[in-house]
Amino acid sequence: MKFxxxxxxxxxxxxxxxxxxxxxxxxxxxxxxxxxxxxxxxQLSARIERITVDQGERFDADVDLVAFDCxxxxxxxxxxxxxxxxxxxxxxANQKLKKFKSISEVELAVSAAKEKQARAGVDLAQARVSLxxxxxxxxxxxxK
Numbered sequence: 001m002k003f004x005x006x007x008x009x010x011x012x013x014x015x016x017x018x019x020x021x022x023x024x025x026x027x028x029x030x031x032x033x034x035x036x037x038x039x040x041x042x043q044l045s046a047r048i049e050r051i052t053v054d055q056g057e058r059f060d061a062d063v064d065l066v067a068f069d070c071x072x073x074x075x076x077x078x079x080x081x082x083x084x085x086x087x088x089x090x091x092x093a094n095q096k097l098k099k100f101k102s103i104s105e106v107e108l109a110v111s112a113a114k115e116k117q118a119r120a121g122v123d124l125a126q127a128r129v130s131l132x133x134x135x136x137x138x139x140x141x142x143x144k
Contacts, residue, residue: 036138036140038137038138038140040065040066040134042066042068042131042134043131044068044070044073044128044131044132046068046069046070046073046132047068047069048066048067048068048069049067049068049069050066050067051065051066052064052065052066052067053065053142054142055142055143055144056141056142056143057141057142058139058140058141059136059139059140059141059142060136060139061136061137061138061139062135062136063135063136064133064134064135064136065134065135065136066133066134067132067133067134068131068132068133070128070129070131070132073125073128073129073131073132074129076125076128077122077125077126077128077129079125080118080121080122080124080125081122081125083118083121084115084118084119084121084122086118087111087114087115087117087118088115088118090111090114090115091108091111091112091114091115094107094108094111095108
């Protein structure tokens with residue numbers, strides 16, 4: 001293993017000081033600083049439903065730390081899914097009508113656009129629901 005001259009000098013200096021202090025009954029003090037630190041915050045305003053870790057507890061990466069009460073967001077997602085289902089049915093019916101030349105190209109295009117719009121509504125509602133839980137970005141310990 002190769003070290004830069006500065007690090008090698010520091011390690012050699014530390015190597016000679018620590019045993020001398022320990023042998024003389026002196027104390028060796030060190031400050032351990034975390035390499036990674038995160039302050040978590042929510043992207044939505046909601047009542048906290050559950051906090052899964054207490055101060056001083058360790059946690060693994062991707063573990064849910066905080067869950068919010070998102071009943072309204074979940075209801076909105078369900079509503080958007082129903083609107084998507086309805087838009088798909090209308091578009092499918094309009095495609096069948098097109099085979100019999102009973103619908104105009106514009107009406108078919110509008111029903112296709114409404115289906116895409118409903119799909120975007122579901123995606124947006126799912127994104128909001130995903131904000132209802134704060135997961136740990138990495139393994140660690142709660143300090144504050």
